[in-house]
Amino acid sequence: MSNLSDIKRRIASVKQTRQITGAMETVSVAKMRKAIDKLEFNRVYFKTLCDIMRSVEQSATDDGDDCRAKSGNGKNMLIVFSSDRGLCGGFDHDIFRFAEKLCDEHTVIVPIGQIAGGYYKTRANADMRLVDFYKPEYSVAERIAEQLIEMYENGAQSVTLVYSELLSRSTYGPTALRLLPVITETDKANRACSIDLFEPSKSDIKKIITPMYVAGAVYGALLNNVAAEHCARHAAMSAATESADEVISRLSVEYNRARQSAVTEQIVEIIGSTAALKNQGAVNEKRP
Structure with a gap:
């Protein structure tokens, strides 16, 4: 999640820079x-x-x-x-x-x-x-x-x-x-x-x-x-604004991929935990 926070912070920083270059343009x-x-x-x-x-x-x-x-x-x-x-x-x-x-x-x-x-x-x-x-x-x-x-x-x-x-x-x-x-x-x-x-x-x-x-x-x-x-x-300033747009687009894709990866990892952990609990329950039922 720290990686997601870093990417999100970078996107916000680039957006602020883009506002400045757009105004100067x-x-x-x-x-x-x-x-x-x-x-x-x-x-x-x-x-x-x-x-x-x-x-x-x-x-x-x-x-x-x-x-x-x-x-x-x-x-x-x-x-x-x-x-x-x-x-x-x-x-x-x-x-x-x-x-x-x-x-x-x-x-x-x-x-x-x-x-x-x-x-x-x-x-x-x-x-x-x-x-x-x-x-x-x-x-x-x-x-x-x-x-x-x-x-x-x-x-x-x-x-x-x-x-x-x-x-x-x-x-x-x-x-x-x-x-x-x-x-x-x-x-x-x-x-x-x-x-x-x-x-x-x-x-x-x-x-x-x-x-x-x-x-x-x-x-x-x-x-x-x-x-x-x-x-x-x-x-x-026009070139700087276009570059900022490209950086924002690239970081947004990176952010979405990182978030999707984190969500997938959490789902895998939940499924694994659920399976482990089921197995543990099955073992307990077999015991006299």
């Missing part, structure tokens, strides 16, 4: 839909702003005031986004593996998010100043943009964002976006946005649009990463 669905809607609402703005910045940079002729590639041996800043919490499967580790492929001896890693902060905190080439800036808000993106522009102006060779891009409502994957220097198109036919006239000047326009471009790109990366994170957490 429901919450993840709601957060995922909200994040995806927010991303889709702002996607056109990100693309248009990026096209405008590339067009302006393509037409730039002033020396010393553009965001083109620098010469020298400055560090390559790799801005790695992660989640703030776990329970989302291999979401964060996929980003970290992807980022490792982009690292070399001239790379400085700037993690954003608590998971990335914990992962890179022992690295000698990690800059931890932006770990706590993981919120899908434009004001946060503006603060990150200020730090990135300052890094670039202080000698960084390049600034690249590494995050998980939402490809559809159920698929995502790590990607890299070189933010600074701005990648320009050499073929004008491939440029989505072309600006030939500048008022008051190219330099003034770039001073205004560069912070907007960097903040918009960072905000887009935040929204993509948050939406992908919720998709990953939903998939992980």
